[in-house]
Amino acid sequence: MASPKTTRYYELAKIGSYRNLEVKEKLVNPPKAHGVLVKVHAVSLQYRDLIVANGFYPAGTIPDKLVPCSDMAGEILALGEGVTNWKVGDRVCANFVLDHVYGDTNLAIQQTSMGGQAHGVLTQYRTFPAHSLVKFPEFFSYEEASTLPAAALTAYNSLHGPTRVRAGDYVLVLGTGGVSIFGLQLALASGAIVIVTSSSDEKLKIASRLGAQHIINYNKVPDWDQEVLRITNGVGVDHVLEVGGQGTLTRSINAVRMAGYIHIIGFVSKESSDINIVGRTIRKGIILRGIQIGSVSQFRDMVRLIIANPEKTRPVIDKTFSFDNVLDAFAYLESQKHVGKIVIKVAQQSLN
Template identity: 60%
Template sequence: MPDTTKHYFWSQRGSFDHLFSKESPLPPLKSHEVLVKIHAVSLQYRDLTIGLGRYPGNFPDELVPCSDMAGEVIAVGQDAGSQWKIGDRVCANFAADHIAGETSPEIQKTAHGGPIHGVLTQYKAFRPHSLVKIPDHLSFEEASTLPCAALTAYNALMGPIPVKGGDVVLIEGTGGVSIHGLQLALASGARVIVTSSSDEKLKIATKLGAQHVVNYKSTPEWHERVLELTSGRGVDHVLEVGGPSTLEKALKCIRVGGWIHTIGFVGGGTPTDVVFPTIRKACHIRGIQIGSVAQFKDMNRLLALHPEVTRPVVDKVFGFEEARQAYEYLQSQAHVGKVVIKVA
């Protein structure tokens, strides 16, 4: 049993220069906990905004960053039940206490890498109910992309009105949530339109199966092109990741009765704009706040059914000592899919 763990922490927020690592004592495992050796951590846009001081909320001192991990169970407390055994490969849910159903203010306070310490550490204890088995066909690096990016896309597209064969889904961008959304929509039989400012990224989206692509840099009124591609009807679902810079156009090309799933604000925005409150309240238009353990398990069954179509796209893997470089690379937006830090 390890008695120390090396981990990253924010000495203060506002710059990547304040991201440091150190070795700290590992608290004795409580009887109701499961100890996990973390193998890989994937980065989210949320991790950037928290580190740069642009994400509101109350955070612990010397916050350990990141919400998404994949690892291996190495110890099980005597009162932790029989669900987990040594050697099991697991992810932790984004919000530790989001077991099923809707979120709540109390559940929101259990989100890793924000209200509670995150997972960019060699070892971490979890309560058994927050863990989910990793699909057998995925590596630790691939599985580390599931808790936030994949589950967010799944929650959006498989929510109150699930995407179905024949639907048209508009995917904004080619980041982590967007690529997972593209794959899940295709696995569900939908027709997919992807937007990006990069023709090279759009080529990758086409290779992954997107039927239509639109460069919003060369086609500023991209919503008009989307309407053309749908014969004026509009799309059934939009994965809205841009924020204020894209929401207006998304509203112009959604069909009557369609669903706009607000997920992020990578195109710019502040906590006071209209997009952020919809995410915080998980309300309609449809604000998305990741998903529950129950949804995570449902998603994993879909991934196992379509292993190649839904295989996570990992753009680049950084070493544990290269965490700052990983953050900088994510901020550059040069990636397609996910940026991962290999911990073990």
């Protein structure tokens, strides 16, 4: 395949609204040493993309005229000098944080977080460092694979971090967004018992079809933490995937067992609380763990788990949009009507 001369891409002309996204075009440069040129087939959206565009992202400096989004899947078109572990035609994802290869992160590594501190992937072609790439399961389409870098890896890092989820553990998943659905799937693949909360009975039906053993509509059961304790015979859950933030954290603390893990992932809840979180955390010996996606090494381990459990871990894609309808995709993300992931099909034609 001949290397492209130009690429169309989106840039955020001004922070404040995703409606400030504009389509631009620029030349495609060949990959430098240890770099790889990739044709982007699909990009998936996450909540972070929305708050970055709208000006509510709490971490780091955003580059001018940001190219948004962090999650992609594509095929390798060209290799830079010194790249020996990839070949043209390989189907890959780039890690959310390009330089987080293994171990703990640091400030320098964080500056390579795409779609936030660094330019992202909402483009037809892009070069990546060879060390940032991961081959995704062969039986996944590009659209499915594009959901893995942030949502799936965040859930995997939560459940397979310092203390791995074990068969028979109770896992509480808040909501039915991208991270939450992957949390449900990966927990089930590890043999856990999963409780899912949502304000929508329709969304909870989908969670049940995916295998959730217990579901709670928190509009109908406002004291959902007490229902979790009832389900677990008063003990509490081993792990909580906490995506709500301040508005849900106090109930998550009530619902987790002593010395259990609460994995702090997001802050989508619009509620607030003045409960003494510190005191309750100390009293129960809870581990509050902030999650910053994951490393390339963890990404590879996650792919192995997915390959071993193909039926339980198939990505749930709510809706797919074309590259020309990116604003509609962001509007749908903002509506929070989706279950699972929203995907933008970048390439005109996909190989799968």
